[in-house]
Amino acid sequence: MTLINVKVAKIKREAEGVHSFLLAKTGLFKFPKYAPGAHIDVHCGEGIIRQYSLCGDPEDRRHLMVAVKHEERSRGGSELMHTKVEVGQRLEIGSPRNNFHLDEAASYAILLAAGIGITPIIAMADRLYKLGIPFELQYFSRAETHTAFRKRLVSGDYAQNVTFHEGLDPAQTGDALDHILSAPKRGGQVYMCGPGVFMEAAESRALKHWPSDAVKLERFAANPAFAGLPTSKFTIELARSGIALEVGKDETILDVLEANDINAAFSCEQGVCGTCVTDIIEGKAEHRDSFLSEKERARGDKLCLCVSRAKGERLVIDI
DSSP, X not given: OOEEEEEEEEEEEEEXXXXXXXXXXXXXXXXXXXXXXXXXXXXXXXXXXXXXXXXXXXXXXXXXXXXXXXXXXXXXXXXXXXXXXXTTOEEEEEOOEESSOOOTTOSEEEEEEEGGGHHHHHHHHHXXXXXXXXXXXXXXXXXXXXXXXXXXXXXXXXXXXXXXXXXXXXXXXXXXXXXXXXXXXXXXXXXXXXXXXXXXHHHHHHHHHSOGGGEEEEESSOOGGGTTOOOOOEEEEETTTOOEEEEOTTOOHHHHHHHTTOOOOOSSSSSOSOTTEEEEEESOEEOOOXXXXXXXXXXXXXXXXXXXXXXXXXXXXXX
């Protein structure tokens, strides 16, 4: 993967525990083009790589903006971004990638954001407004002080399209989602991003009323629905070399590949980013990721090495 050198041009507090980072291009070249919903890999330091959604202006080819929440149970990335990264510091990032595409042919869009899930959603709102496509942005947060980009949303061109839901309990959140999602619009789309509990509530309600292909989502962490599921050992065969390896019930495919010095691209290790998606040559996968679509899973020709397993005793993959 080609890395891009950037300089941290500005750090701004956007809400309690949330900072935005404006990254400036070094040298004469411009950043690659990207569309709303895209994210970048950020090399945070100490060998840690994390994915952060782009929330700035795609037409500004000299800058990229991400926003990072300082997680209480940080796996290292947000801790480094909030406590070690400073203005003027040089970082390395990957080129923008997009797994959360905005349908610009839709007649209407409902944008659902919770907490730091606003980052890809606000970029979509900016684009929809520019295109003149009707939309509503429904933003759920713990409290007004936790509502990132609130000033930008309140004073922006599409402030009338934004509804804030601040400080709701789970039952109130469910009632609000029921009201928002119960009347689907023909040709409309629903986009959602936020913490796992919110996503489960929003997705289940959306699918009661909207066609599945009209409901699009992006997770920032592993799908909690897969936590604690039983696992069994199986054999993974590497098609290019013919090597066969056993994956124990407490190991992932990625664990076994690394233990045997076999290179495979990876990043999030939670089945979210798609970096480790690999082709299946033979066998069936038990998908436990949040990256592949239902259609992609049904085709049965790809899996995420970091979390998914074999549905059976043997799986042959294109490595």
